[in-house]
Amino acid sequence: MILVDGQPASMIDVADRGLAYGDGLFETMRIERGTILRWRKHLERLVHGCQRLQISLDTQLLQSEAEDFAMRHVSGVVKLIITRGSGARGYAFSRQHPSRRILQYSQLPVWPQRNFVQGVHLFVCQTRLALQPLLAGLKHLNRLEQVLARAEWQDEHYAEGLMLDADGNVTDGVFSNLFFVRDGVLYTPLLDRAGVAGVMRASIIELAPQLGMQVQQRRITLDELSGMDEAFCCNSLYGIWPVLSVGQINWSAGPISFRLQQKIAQQDS
């Protein structure tokens, strides 16, 4: 089930700038009981991204459309793409150019239960994230780095890959954000030069004080990870997975991961 600009469709205009230049943004969101989980946060990030890319967006129209769309499903995934719409050849655009809205439904993937209760191993990707402060944090449609990184491993031992930026700082997963715990403080990479600032990451940053935990966003090197007590990854679809290993560094699935899983589950119920 797909809506393009509010109409059922399975195709879009070949001249769409999303195809031509990756000129747009997306959100991948979870539907439960007919509502989009963390919808306000997803919408906020999207509005912020549209402002940074100077893409016009009718927020009210999108909001009612997405909420109606979600209501037709008990649970699953809705992927929302906003592009700058169709354009003539060439990079130039008009600021008043109407954007295009695409809503796509898919079933929730089935992840192994052990990912949640035992934890996952992360593959250390060779593909580095380029430093681009103008695009950092945004979930835009220029995702070739993630495509290349995801192609580096086929071994199902690894549920996710860890990506470093060009300077060697731990940045994020291919489709997740990362957190580490040391002496009761939560650390997560600063995403001002690369990476996607995920909505689940934002929720965890908000929740941490309720668990009596401080959160620090800062640069984290791969070497520093061996000094961490606990690690976990997160995204808006699966929630939280404890991390068991990154390369030669091993952890046990830790108490903070499980407490945050519970907190998130409470929010979602």
Added chain:
Amino acid sequence: MILVDGQPASMIDVADRGLAYGDGLFETMRIERGTILRWRKHLERLVHGCQRLQISLDTQLLQSEAEDFAMRHVSGVVKLIITRGSGARGYAFSRQHPSRRILQYSQLPVWPQRNFVQGVHLFVCQTRLALQPLLAGLKHLNRLEQVLARAEWQDEHYAEGLMLDADGNVTDGVFSNLFFVRDGVLYTPLLDRAGVAGVMRASIIELAPQLGMQVQQRRITLDELSGMDEAFCCNSLYGIWPVLSVGQINWSAGPISFRLQQKIAQQDS
């Protein structure tokens, strides 16, 4: 007039990975008298790009399709997009996945004659190109940096913008490559960390020895430009424009630009 996978069409599948992730490549080529100018070079670059991105490509099929497409037009522009095709949600792909071919015709833009005979002024863009050796040189579909850079100026005084990489090296134009002349040597930025290695650039590098000129590809800073005798920009559609200014640095339209314009015109006739 548009062909998608060989069939007349104006739409593509919403699930195309070109839209989802900018997972593909393109070529913008000039048609004259029913043939694509520098077709062999465009095809070589595309094949090389597909290898680097692990996109499967039926080169023979593409070749006959593009040549047939060009034959139906006296002159104009053909934009060829190759994407990794339609895929399920998620970055992972299969190496055998059939790619998608899109051929789009448009009329040749009309540029002011003065661009060719007098020269053009370049706007110095604030948007810097991130350093990403894995994608450098490729004409891939992740072009948000160019979209942002092109949005920096509206003043028609500037025909093109000059882009620096993150380290401040002169890299390319928003839709052109750049050359500089000093003491009879041609200099053009090395494109191993950022930028698009254009087909007209490759032709000029090949032609230069016929004019008794050496070519050096190397890092060039903005400060170095004031020591250059002459400058020009190029692409596959307009050919060569002498450059009159970059910021505070001024040149006269120079003899090398005009001799290369003639050489290119001879090739194309």
